[in-house]
Amino acid sequence: MNEAEYTAAVRARQLARAKVLAWVLGAFVVLTFGISIAKMGIH
Amino acid sequence: MSVAPYSDLALPADWRDFIALTKPRVMTLVVFTGLCGLLVAPGSLHPVLAFTAVLCIALGAGAAAALNQWYEADIDALMKRTANRPLPAGRMDRQSALHFGVGMSFFSVILMGMATNWFAALILAISILFYVLVYTIWLKRRTAQNIVIGGAAGAFPPVIGWVAVTGSLDLMPILLFALIFLWTPPHFWALSLYVRMDYANAGVPMLPVVSGEKVTRQHIMVYTLPMVAAAILPWPLHLTGATYGVTAVALSLVFLAMSWRVLVHKPAEGDAMKPEKQLFFYSLLYLFALFGALVIDKVIS
Numbered sequence: 040m041n042e043a044e045y046t047a048a049v050r051a052r053q054l055a056r057a058k059v060l061a062w063v064l065g066a067f068v069v070l071t072f073g074i075s076i077a078k079m080g081i082h
Numbered sequence: 083m084s085v086a087p088y089s090d091l092a093l094p095a096d097w098r099d100f101i102a103l104t105k106p107r108v109m110t111l112v113v114f115t116g117l118c119g120l121l122v123a124p125g126s127l128h129p130v131l132a133f134t135a136v137l138c139i140a141l142g143a144g145a146a147a148a149l150n151q152w153y154e155a156d157i158d159a160l161m162k163r164t165a166n167r168p169l170p171a172g173r174m175d176r177q178s179a180l181h182f183g184v185g186m187s188f189f190s191v192i193l194m195g196m197a198t199n200w201f202a203a204l205i206l207a208i209s210i211l212f213y214v215l216v217y218t219i220w221l222k223r224r225t226a227q228n229i230v231i232g233g234a235a236g237a238f239p240p241v242i243g244w245v246a247v248t249g250s251l252d253l254m255p256i257l258l259f260a261l262i263f264l265w266t267p268p269h270f271w272a273l274s275l276y277v278r279m280d281y282a283n284a285g286v287p288m289l290p291v292v293s294g295e296k297v298t299r300q301h302i303m304v305y306t307l308p309m310v311a312a313a314i315l316p317w318p319l320h321l322t323g324a325t326y327g328v329t330a331v332a333l334s335l336v337f338l339a340m341s342w343r344v345l346v347h348k349p350a351e352g353d354a355m356k357p358e359k360q361l362f363f364y365s366l367l368y369l370f371a372l373f374g375a376l377v378i379d380k381v382i383s
Binding site: 048049052053055056059070073074076077078080 | 093094095096097128129130131134137196197
């Protein structure tokens with residue numbers, strides 16, 4: 040593996056992790072909204 | 083000064099390795115028992131909050147598993163069964179696993195407290211700390227009783243599910259705790275009988291390594307008896323109906339028969355250890371079926 044291939048592999052891993060993290064954070068926002076609505080319904 | 087070739091440099095861990103770090107297969111049983119504890123509890127919880135409670139149980143279990151692998155990377159590398167995990171296989175650095183585990187522990191506990199109640203969050207925190215500090219760090223490498231005491235960590239999920247709904251403890255979740263607590267030793271000892279050499283090579287003092295196979299077979303039988311009692315007890319105490327009771331009796335009789343087969347089994351050199359493997363897999367089915375019956379019983383009644 041040369042320097043260019045290594046850098047490309049690192050970038051690909053970082054991009055994949057960033058995408059997954061973005062989805063997780065998005066889901067957390069939706070969940071937090073859902074929890075807030077549910078809690079307001081209870082009180 | 084020599085420079086390492088690029089083929090030798092570690093890449094950042096793949097996101098799938100973080101998933102693997104949470105032991106998803108083990109988590110299935112944890113989530114299922116937690117969900118059943120939540121469903122059989124008296125009262126109701128908003129579906130979104132119930133989903134969040136189960137999610138927190140899953141995240142807490144995943145965090146504990148990640149911290150377990152962070153601490154045990156050295157012995158995992160020595161065992162065939164665990165050598166391909168992300169840390170011993172060199173696909174992830176230990177610090178990433180530590181940060182992931184600690185971060186997810188805090189996140190799951192805080193989210194549980196905010197979504198349901200802080201008593202449930204406290205029990206979730208205790209279960210994570212128990213698994214990591216008491217089982218992984220303190221007991222596992224020191225005593226053959228590691229899984230007897232450490233088994234308590236896996237017994238918390240139905241209690242957490244129950245408390246998430248009710249906010250308090252009762253006899254039923256304590257019995258469910260006792261059931262999983264007493265189920266854990268026969269389950270793991272059955273496994274350790276047929277992967278004994280793995281544990282011996284890694285220096286883990288599992289019962290078959292320390293006391294031999296015969297003693298382990300006796301211990302499996304001895305622990306099966308109170309486990310069966312704990313499984314059936316909710317029925318005569320009128321905490322469940324006949325659907326659960328009859329199912330528990332039938333499943334427990336099969337468990338007893340399989341434990342008996344393990345007790346009397348005298349394996350020759352190179353034996354396939356069939357009764358032990360069958361008991362291990364049946365014990366998984368047993369717990370799934372018992373908790374499933376518990377929920378069905380509640381729906382029927």
